Amino acid sequence: MIHVISERFIHTNILAHQRVTDKAQYRWLILLIAGCLAIGVVAGFFLYLSVRVEILQTGYQISQALAEKERLTQDNNALRVERSALMTTARIEKIARGELGMITPHAKQIIILEW
Amino acid sequence: MVKLKIRSEILKNIRIVGVLFLCLLAIAGIRAFTLQIIQAEWLRERLEEQTMKKEVLSNKRGTLYDATGVELAVNLDVDSLYARPRQILDKTETAQQLSTILGISRDKLLSLLRSKQSFVWLRRKLTPDQAEKVKALKMSGLGFIRESQRFYPHRELAGQVLGYVGIDCQGLEGIERAFDRQIKGTSGFVLVHRDALGQGLFPEGIKKVDAIRGYDLVLTIDKNIQYIAEKELQAAVTNARAKGGLALVMDPRTGAVLAMAVAPAFNPNQGPQESGHTWKNRAITDVFEPGSIFKPIVVGSALEEGLVKPGDLYHCENGSYCIGKRIIHDVHPHGLLSVTEVIKYSSNIGASKIAQHLGKERFYQYIRKFGFGQLSGIELPGEVSGSVPPSSQWRDINLSTISFGQGISVTALQVAAAYSAIANNGVLMRPYLVKRIQDEQGGVIQESVPQAVRRVLSERTARLLKDMLVTVTQQGGTGQKAVVEGFDVAGKTGTAQKIAAHGKGYSDKCIASFVGFVPAQDPKLTIIVVIDEPRGVTYGGVVAAPAFSKMAQQILWYQRIYPESLFQKTIQDPEWRETRGLDPGKEKQG
Numbered sequence: 001m002i003h004v005i006s007e008r009f010i011h012t013n014i015l016a017h018q019r020v021t022d023k024a025q026y027r028w029l030i031l032l033i034a035g036c037l038a039i040g041v042v043a044g045f046f047l048y049l050s051v052r053v054e055i056l057q058t059g060y061q062i063s064q065a066l067a068e069k070e071r072l073t074q075d076n077n078a079l080r081v082e083r084s085a086l087m088t089t090a091r092i093e094k095i096a097r098g099e100l101g102m103i104t105p106h107a108k109q110i111i112i113l114e115w
Numbered sequence: 116m117v118k119l120k121i122r123s124e125i126l127k128n129i130r131i132v133g134v135l136f137l138c139l140l141a142i143a144g145i146r147a148f149t150l151q152i153i154q155a156e157w158l159r160e161r162l163e164e165q166t167m168k169k170e171v172l173s174n175k176r177g178t179l180y181d182a183t184g185v186e187l188a189v190n191l192d193v194d195s196l197y198a199r200p201r202q203i204l205d206k207t208e209t210a211q212q213l214s215t216i217l218g219i220s221r222d223k224l225l226s227l228l229r230s231k232q233s234f235v236w237l238r239r240k241l242t243p244d245q246a247e248k249v250k251a252l253k254m255s256g257l258g259f260i261r262e263s264q265r266f267y268p269h270r271e272l273a274g275q276v277l278g279y280v281g282i283d284c285q286g287l288e289g290i291e292r293a294f295d296r297q298i299k300g301t302s303g304f305v306l307v308h309r310d311a312l313g314q315g316l317f318p319e320g321i322k323k324v325d326a327i328r329g330y331d332l333v334l335t336i337d338k339n340i341q342y343i344a345e346k347e348l349q350a351a352v353t354n355a356r357a358k359g360g361l362a363l364v365m366d367p368r369t370g371a372v373l374a375m376a377v378a379p380a381f382n383p384n385q386g387p388q389e390s391g392h393t394w395k396n397r398a399i400t401d402v403f404e405p406g407s408i409f410k411p412i413v414v415g416s417a418l419e420e421g422l423v424k425p426g427d428l429y430h431c432e433n434g435s436y437c438i439g440k441r442i443i444h445d446v447h448p449h450g451l452l453s454v455t456e457v458i459k460y461s462s463n464i465g466a467s468k469i470a471q472h473l474g475k476e477r478f479y480q481y482i483r484k485f486g487f488g489q490l491s492g493i494e495l496p497g498e499v500s501g502s503v504p505p506s507s508q509w510r511d512i513n514l515s516t517i518s519f520g521q522g523i524s525v526t527a528l529q530v531a532a533a534y535s536a537i538a539n540n541g542v543l544m545r546p547y548l549v550k551r552i553q554d555e556q557g558g559v560i561q562e563s564v565p566q567a568v569r570r571v572l573s574e575r576t577a578r579l580l581k582d583m584l585v586t587v588t589q590q591g592g593t594g595q596k597a598v599v600e601g602f603d604v605a606g607k608t609g610t611a612q613k614i615a616a617h618g619k620g621y622s623d624k625c626i627a628s629f630v631g632f633v634p635a636q637d638p639k640l641t642i643i644v645v646i647d648e649p650r651g652v653t654y655g656g657v658v659a660a661p662a663f664s665k666m667a668q669q670i671l672w673y674q675r676i677y678p679e680s681l682f683q684k685t686i687q688d689p690e691w692r693e694t695r696g697l698d699p700g701k702e703k704q705g
Contacts, residue, residue: 074192084186084268089342104669107600112681 169306173263176284177298177329179277179291181338182373182550188277188291188383190284191266194246194259195239200228202256209254213237216248239282240264265291267383273341273374274381275396276334276495276548288387288394290332290548293496297552297560300329330560333551335371340364343669344374348644351662352378355627355649361398361527362662364670367535367632367641369565370544372493372528373670399491399498402524403626403645406611407593407655409520410466411580414458415537416481417473419576425455425583429465436464441512443467459586461593461608463519470518471511478514479506484571485533486543487525492568493546501525520611531643533571534630537580538605538638541572581605585635588660597629597660599667601678605638606631606663608655613648624648629659633667639676642666 085091096102150158179188196217203209210224217224217238227235240262241249249257265280278289286295303326348362364374381393395401417423434448445462457465470478482488488503502524509517516522528546536543545566552561572580584605587594593608609628612621628645632638644659644666652658671677 077189077191080186081189081191081266081268084189087185088269088272089339090272090346093342107678107681110677110681112677 166308167306169304171302171304173261174284174300174302174326175263175328176265176280176300177331179298180331180333181273181336181341182334183337183339184333185338187269187273187334187336187338188265188267190263192261193240193243193264195262196237196241196246196249197258197260198228198235198237199233199256199258200230200235201233203228203254204256209256212252212254213249216245217241265383269338270384271380271382272338272345273336273376274383275377275394275398276336276375277383278396279383279386279394288497289383289396289495290334293494294332294549294552298329298332301327303327328555330552330554332549333553335366335373335548335550335563336375337373339673340670341374341376343673344376344642344666345378345380347662347665347669348376348378349380350665351644351646351658355646355653355658356651357646357658358648359397360647361643361645362666363398363527363531363643364666365531365535365546365641367538367544367638370532370535370546371550371565372546372548373640375548396495396497398527399493399495400526402499402501402526403647404523404611404614405520405525405530406609406626406628407461407463407466407519408530408607408609408628408630408643409523409525410458410461410518411537411584411607412482412485412487412533413466413470413473413478413518414454414583415572415576415580416478417469418454418579419481419572420473420477422472423454423469425453425579427454428452429454429457429462429468431457431462431464434464436467438467438512438515439510443515455583455586458583458607459589459592461587466518467515470514475506475509475514478517479503479509481571482517482523484543484569485536486568487523487529487533491526491528491532491546493528494548498528499526501529520609527643527645530628530630531641534606534632534643535638535641536571537577537584538632538641539577540574541570541577543568543571581635584631588631593654593656594629594631594660596656597631597663597667599633599664599671601680602633602667602671603635604631604633604664604667605635606660608660610653610655625653627653627655627658629655629663631663633671634676639674640667640670642670 173192176190178186178190181187198209200206206225206228210221210228213219213224214221219238224237227237237257238245246259250259263284265284267274267277276289278291278293279287280291281287285299286292291298303324304322305324306322344362344364348360351357352360360378362374362376363372365372375396375398377393377395377397379393383394387394414423418425428451431445431449431452433450434445436443443463445464447460449456449460449462449465452460452462452465454465454469456462457469473481482503488501490498490500504513504523513522532543532546545568547563547566550563551559553559582605584607585603586592587607588598588604589595594604594606597604597606597608606629609626609630611626611628613624613626614620615622626645626647627649628643630641630643632641642663644662646655646658646662649658
């Protein structure tokens with residue numbers, strides 16, 4: 001009975017050893033693939049993250065640039081209005097007459113030149 | 116036995132736990148149902164509120180330009196101040212501080228801040244200075260929204276023509292109202308994600324509806340001509356200590372209105388509340404009895420019908436003429452006057468006799484042909500047609516009084532258009548104010564072209580009438596003060612009594628006017644000047660004619676239309692060259 005058991009043990013142990021040897025051959029391969037996959041996933045994740053951050057940064061920059069453009073457009077509009085207000089005929093006449101001492105010439109003071 | 120008891124206990128506990136789990140599951144199910152079905156819409160809105168930002172892209176109202184391309188009305192973005200009352204802790208202090216900056220009473224602000232609404236406007240469209248001061252306070256619960264504001268950089272210039280806009284930039288009067296649909300544009304929005312700080316991400320957004328800018332308008336008004344008209348009109352009104360006045364400058368060849376001035380002036384930047392009724396464009400909304408400026412209408416009609424010739428004589432009854440029970444007077448008594456002299460000396464009796472010669476029906480038809488009693492078709496809102504009673508209602512006295520401009524009512528624009536028809540060889544043109552509608556890049560959307568309404572007089576009649584009107588501004592005529600040095604001026608003076616306030620008879624108040632065109636033989640300008648209730652001397656020839664002369668002189672020079680006399684000296688003239696020392700070589704030779 002003991003003999004039978006030990007023999008069976010020996011046989012199963014041999015078989016088990018054989019299986020272990022087979023598994024050991026694949027383990028490195030599996031680990032390698034898993035490792036590569038893990039590295040790939042992590043690298044992909046970081047790549048995605050960096051791209052995402054880059055997009056966000058660019059989005060912010062575009063937003064700021066557009067806001068700046070809007071502000072400059074507003075400034076430009078305000079300056080145009082100011083220029084228009086300074087170009088009023090009433091103001092120009094006031095400066096011409098008051099500050100520069102100009103007068104409207106009489107018809108006799110004007111000669112039309114025909115070239 | 117014991118085993119059975121233990122087993123029963125375990126089963127009982129399992130049932131309790133099962134029921135407990137079922138209850139938890141039911142609660143979770145109910146909650147899920149509530150969140151997913153009942154509150155779904157509200158939660159979606161909350162989420163969008165927290166993570167999305169809807170930025171309104173405000174509509175930009177189109178710009179109004181004058182004929183030379185100068186901006187008369189533009190848009191500026193300014194801050195409007197709002198409050199979220201629930202977020203303001205010390206409402207009294209906030210109201211106190213804002214009161215001094217905004218110029219609103221503390222109590223009014225306090226009642227706004229105590230409002231139960233989550234959002235209240237405190238002041239729309241602040242000045243840049245006010246906005247800076249409020250921002251410097253850094254108070255919680257206050258915020259700003261950018262809004263578009265209409266701004267008129269030339270202030271009063273053409274104020275009544277341009278009109279004004281409301282708080283939401285909708286056109287309420289003048290050109291702003293008449294062309295509101297074309298110039299207002301449409302607002303848009305962009306839906307953007309926002310981060311924890313509330314900053315917008317990805318400016319293109321997930322949904323965008325572009326704001327559409329309104330079209331620009333190019334007017335026929337020339338800002339320099341408008342300025343000259345307003346300046347001289349105001350001077351005439353001041354000199355005459357009058358209630359107000361009107362002046363209108365038109366190109367008789369096209370009907371384009373070059374200036375439309377109303378005194379007192381109106382500043383559209385201030386809006387109507389602060390300006391009384393000065394915003395009304397009285398050149399088209401107010402009617403008056405034209406007086407003697409109407410005489411050329413009856414004379415022109417009679418000439419056209421071949422009933423009279425310029426040299427035909429009429430006896431003017433030495434200044435007093437009886438029609439039925441009524442007596443018509445002339446200012447100065449006259450005996451025999453030719454038709455030309457009836458115009459020159461402005462005889463009421465002469466005009467009355469010509470009208471009798473013409474007859475009621477024919478006179479009425481010509482009045483209508485000249486455009487009286489009907490809208491001129493100008494693009495402005497609020498134009499009135501005046502009043503010309505049908506000839507069937509005229510009695511003999513009406514025929515006479517209408518011949519010298521009493522008993523009908525007209526607008527200044529109608530008179531200017533009628534005189535322009537005489538200047539334009541008998542063709543009545545439709546007055547217009549908008550030259551072009553264009554987009555932001557200047558692409559033409561719509562362009563106005565001069566439009567002839569009808570021929571009123573033949574060329575020959577118009578020419579005869581022009582010659583007669585020239586005599587008015589010559590020696591002895593009533594409009595000598597309208598003369599423009601170097602040019603022939605054709606025109607007519609008018610002094611009409613105003614109807615009494617109670618509607619019966621006439622008051623002692625007058626309307627003095629002068630209307631004419633220059634240069635008489637090749638008219639470039641038609642100008643009408645109307646002075647309302649002048650004091651002292653009230654004659655049109657004294658009150659309005661000088662203003663006409665000053666306007667015409669300056670405008671002609673501005674348009675580079677010079678008198679022939681100025682062209683005598685030329686660069687080739689040896690005498691002139693010698694006085695200027697332009698030929699030094701010749702001097703040496705000499």
